[in-house]
Amino acid sequence: MxxxxxxxxxxRYRRESLQPEDVGLLRGQRRRTHGLRREEVAALCHMSxxxxxxxxxxxxxxxxxxxxxSIAQGLHLTLGERDHLFxxxxxxxxxxxxxxxxxxxxxxxxxxxxxxxxxEVINEVGETLRQSPLGMTLLGxxxxxxxPGRSIGYRWFTDPTAREAYPPAEREQLSRVYASGLRQLIAxxxxxxRAAGLAALLQDNEAFxxxxxxxxxxxxxxxxxRFIHPSVGRLDLNCQTLLDPDQSHRLLVYTAVPGSDSHExxxxxxxxxxxxTVS
Numbered sequence: 612m613x614x615x616x617x618x619x620x621x622x623r624y625r626r627e628s629l630q631p632e633d634v635g636l637l638r639g640q641r642r643r644t645h646g647l648r649r650e651e652v653a654a655l656c657h658m659s660x661x662x663x664x665x666x667x668x669x670x671x672x673x674x675x676x677x678x679x680x681s682i683a684q685g686l687h688l689t690l691g692e693r694d695h696l697f698x699x700x701x702x703x704x705x706x707x708x709x710x711x712x713x714x715x716x717x718x719x720x721x722x723x724x725x726x727x728x729x730x731e732v733i734n735e736v737g738e739t740l741r742q743s744p745l746g747m748t749l750l751g752x753x754x755x756x757x758x759p760g761r762s763i764g765y766r767w768f769t770d771p772t773a774r775e776a777y778p779p780a781e782r783e784q785l786s787r788v789y790a791s792g793l794r795q796l797i798a799x800x801x802x803x804x805r806a807a808g809l810a811a812l813l814q815d816n817e818a819f820x821x822x823x824x825x826x827x828x829x830x831x832x833x834x835x836x837r838f839i840h841p842s843v844g845r846l847d848l849n850c851q852t853l854l855d856p857d858q859s860h861r862l863l864v865y866t867a868v869p870g871s872d873s874h875e876x877x878x879x880x881x882x883x884x885x886x887x888t889v890s
Contacts, residue, residue, distance in 0.1 A: 613701035615669040621699060622667050625686045626652050634687060635723025656685030676702050680713070684741075687716040690857075709800065709859040714740050718855055718862050727881055729848070729865040735796060736805045737763040737789070740860065748880050749838065749846075749865065764789035765809050768819040778837050778845070784830070790822040791830040836865065842883055843876040 627646030631638045634647070634655055653663040658678065665671030666682075674682070679700050683693040693713060694704035705711060714732050722730055722741055730743040731750060738761040739753035747753070759765040766773040767789050774782050796806035813819040838846045846867065853862040867873035 613673045614699045618696070618699040619667045619669040621696065622663075622682070622686075625688065625692070626667075629686065633720065633723075634685075635726065652685060656682045658682075674700050676705070680705070684714060684719070687719050689716055708857070709735055710805065711858055712738075712740055713858065714860060715855050715858060718853070718860060721853070721862060725864065729877070729880075730863060732860055732862050733763075735859045735861075736809060737765075737792075739763075744884075745877070745881055746865070748884060749840065749877075759809060759812055762809055764793060765813065768813055768816045776839055778839060781833055781837060784833065786818065786822045787825075787827055787830045788832045790819065790825075791827045794823070794826070795828050840876075840880070843879055846873045846876050847871070848873060848877075 626649070629647045631642075631647065631651070634651075636647075636651060649664050649667065650660040653660040656663065656678075658681065662671060663682075666674065676697070679697055679702060680693075683696055686692075688696060690707060690713065697704040705713070707713075712734065718732055719741065722732060722743055725743045725745075727745060728743060729746040729749040731739050731746045731753070732741040733739050739750070739756075742750070742753055753761070756766075760770065763773065767785065774785075777785060793806050793810050797804060797810060800806055810823070813823075836848050836850050838848065840846060848865040848867050851864045851866065853864070855861070867877050
C-alpha cells in the first residue's frame with residue numbers, strides 16, 4: 612500500500628536538503644528558499660509543479676514506477692533512498708547492478724557540473740542514460756530513442772545515420788568493436804541478458820553477421836574519437852571514462868586539445884546549442 616504521508620514527508624525532506632549547486636542549477640543572488648523550490652524539483656523530475664506539490668502534500672494519485680524512477684533521479688537519491696521511495700509509493704524496488712538504469716548520485720553530481728563539456732552516462736550495452744547539454748548537441752538527444760535503438764551497438768548496424776557521424780575510414784573498426792563487445796557481454800551476463808537479446812535481433816543483419824562470425828573479442832576503439840557533426844564538421848576528441856562498478860555505468864567525457872581546431876569547434880557548438888544534432 613502507498614504511504615501518502617510518509618512519501619510526502621520524505622520528498623519534502625530530500626527537497627529541502629538539496630541546494631541548487633547539488634543538481635547543476637544556478638543560485639540567484641536574492642534566493643531565500645531553504646533547499647530547492649518545488650518547481651525546480653518538478654522540472655528535474657520531468658513533471659508538472661502541481662503534480663509534485665500534490666505528492667508532497669499527500670493528496671496526489673499513486674505515482675507509477677516510471678514516475679518514481681524519475682523522481683529518484685531528479686532528487687539525486689542513493690540506491691537505498693531510491694528503494695525506500697519505491698516502497699513508500701507501494702511498489703517493489705527495481706533490481707540493482709548492470710541491468711539497472713538508475714544513475715548513482717556521484718556520477719550525476721559530476722555530470723551536472725560539465726555544462727560546457729560533452730559528456731554522457733552509458734550502461735554496458737551502450738544505452739545513454741544521461742547527457743550534458745553539450746553532449747546532447749554533439750551526440751544527439753538520447754531521450755528520443757526507444758527500444759533496441761537506445762543502444763549505439765544496435766543503431767550502428769541498423770541505422771545508416773549512426774555511421775555517418777564517424778569517418779568512413781574508421782567504420783569497419785567500430786563495427787568490430789561493437790560486435791566483440793556484445794560477445795564479451797553475453798559470456799559475462801548469460802543467454803538471457805540484454806546483450807544476448809540485442810545480438811539475437813541483429814542476426815538478420817548482414818553487416819552484423821559478417822563481423823559476428825569472426826568470433827573476435829577485446830577489439831579496442833580508436834584512441835582518438837572522431838566525429839562528423841553536421842554544423843561544424845570533423846572533431847577529434849579524447850574520451851575519458853569514469854566507471855561506477857556497482858551499476859556497470861560509465862561516465863564518458865569528451866575533450867579537445869586546447870587551441871586545436873576541434874577545441875574551437877566545441878566552443879562553437881556551445882553557442883549553437885541543441886538545434887542541430889547527429890543521431
